Amino acid sequence: MRRKRQRDSPPPEGKKKLKGNQHLPRPQPEDELHQWIHYYWHLGFNDKKIAEHVLDHFNKQEYGLSAKTVQRIRKELNLLGTRQQQASFETVMPYFTELRRLYPNMGARAMVTVLRQEYNLKVPEKLLNDLFNHIEPDKVKQRKYKRFKRRRFWSAGIMDVLTMDQHDKHQRFGIRYHLGFDPFPGRIAWFRVWWSNRNPKITAKYFLDSCREREGVPLVTQSDPGSENYGPANCQTAIRHRLDPSLIKTRQHRWKNHTQNVKPEAVWSQMRRNFFPGIETALEVDVTQGLYNINNPLEKLLFRYLAIPLLQALCDTYTRRYNSSPRRSDKRKVLPQGIPDLICAKPHLFNTEDFTIKVPEDLFDEMEAKYAPPEDPALQLTPPEFQALADMAYQRLGSPVVRLENLWNVYIDMLQALRQLEETQTDEFVVVLEASDSGYDFEMELIPGLDELREGLAITPGGPCYMGGVNLEREHRLRRWEVRKEIARVMEVVMMEKTFGSMFNGQISIAKGMLFSCIL
Incomplete structure (x- = not known):
């Protein structure tokens, strides 16, 4: 007997009945959707994770x-999957040859990332491993x-x-190079190359540019005790004092x-193995062929250019x-593991926190005008007089x-062209060349009258301290006997739980919490 078809019941009160396929429309505008x-x-990411993150x-x-x-959108954008692209030795070999010139020590995992991000090519890691073998x-x-030398590092977020x-x-x-790094997510904040890294105005510029992108500054900055880092130290301290007067003495x-x-x-250390070898091979050509004399001001400025x-x-x-x-997974790592960005x-x-201190744009402008003025010679690639002539010759x-492959060919052609220009033969231009390194170094004083942050055993009652807990190796060694004692007590409670059941659950939770705080 045929069942009688039921009529559509009206939607519950407060809910609208959706039309069509009962699904919400795709995000708009389309350009932004395609970008993400x-x-x-x-x-x-696979399609499911892409959908979750895009929303x-x-x-x-x-x-x-x-x-x-x-x-469906991936197919429209020609972002094909690994199986769809059907990579083979023959299709991968041209990319492999090109990448090997720049990255002679790159492994399969890194090359999979490079091929995907720079060539839109998805290749199985196993295929590259077979090719390498x-x-x-x-x-x-x-x-x-290769063996990684393990070090301990504590960071709050x-x-x-x-x-x-x-x-x-x-x-x-x-x-010369300069690097800024956020240890908690494992993210490079800046990686800059310049003709000097000794001038604190240059490093202050790196710091301010990076913080502008984040729209704020960290709780604390850290570096080697060198005068080249006085610029970032002063910028960080001045900004934190302006936003939090309670820190005014530190x-x-x-x-x-x-x-x-x-x-x-x-x-x-990673860059020395994975990034610099190909660059050094290309730059060493000048040593073997005598193309570049660093003591010649004209050649030095052209090389910078x-x-x-x-x-x-x-x-x-x-x-x-x-x-x-992401870095390779490590079960012994406590910091979050994943893609730093x-x-x-x-x-x-x-399950972490972002401790970025938000900074207004006008305060960044003030710090830049004071510690890293854009018109300073140290922040110019070459003197303006040389820049104009080099642009003309180029x-x-x-x-x-x-490119790295034709760098020295272009260098030789431009050097000949510059030497033929009448402007490069004047006495005024010779003075410009001789003064080209005037911004290599600069003496900047630290903000005076401030207490240095103390941590670990250097903390005194009522004194300035920072509770990030970085490199407290000595303090942790001195407290190991406390840790061992606490572990023994917790293990005793756990054995009692196995013997007497769940009546000690509350004590076990308290003991485990005390153990965790002791280890931290």
Whole structure:
């Protein structure tokens, strides 16, 4: 007997009956939706995770997005999956050859990220491992036997402490590097190359530019005890004093020696293996062929003009890739594990807090005018007189795109063109060349009359201290007997629970809480 079809019942009071397929419309505008799908696809997420994360940027009450919709949009944007692209040795080999010139020591995991983010190519890691084992088994063996030297580092959250350090391994070429690093999410705040890293105005500019992007400053900054870091220290301290008068007597910067500023040193170590070898190989051509004399002012300025923008672009690419890819999972790591940019953007997903101190834009402008004025010679790539002539010579050559492969060819052609210009033969231009290093160094004084932050055993009652708990190795060693005693007591309570059941649950919870606080 056929069942009688029931009529549609009216919707409950207070709810509107949806038309169509009963689903919310996809987010609008389309351009913004496509932008976020691009972003999360390049992070390596599947369609389901892309849909979840993309909706965080739109009104979830108004819009909806399913994994199937993401899949359809991906096809429209030509963002194909691993199976759809069907990568093979033949298709990967041209990219492999190109990347090997720049990154001779890159492993399979890193190359998977590079191919996805820079070439829109999804390749299985197993395929690259098979390719490496077939082509370069010796390098695979070398990478397997790397051992990481473990260090302890405590941090309360995002922007709890911002560390910084300089790198001078390429000073023989006249270029130097500076790094800012947030240890908690493992994110590079800045990675800059310039012709000097000794001038505190330069490092202050790096710090302020990075903090402008975050729209705030960290609780504390940290660096080696060098005068080149007086600029960031003064900026950080002045901003924190302005926003919180209770800190007026303390310096909001910590000085750490070489063995204690471990996080940026660890990043430099990674870069020495993974980033710099290809660059050094390209730059060493001048040593073998005698193309570049760093003691010649004209050659030195021309090298700055060509090499620093090129190297900065490579540094920016490395920074973007580093911040948008997770580190290898480690069960012994307590800090959050994941993609650094995602940890900073969505700390609630990692059960953490963002301690960024929000700073108004006009205060940033004030600090920049005081500690890093844009018109200062130290912040200019080359003197304006040389810049104008170099631009003229570059345009006469047809404005060629400068890469590592053709850097020295463009350098030779431009050097010949500059030497033929009448303007470079004048006495005034010679004075400009001789004064080109006037901004290499600068003596900046620290804000006087401030107490340094103390931590660990240096904390005195009523004195200035910071409770971030970084590198309290000595204090932790002195308290190990307390930890062992607490562990023994908790284990005794646990054994009692196994014997007598759940009547001691409350005592066990209290004991475990005391143990956790003792270990921290």
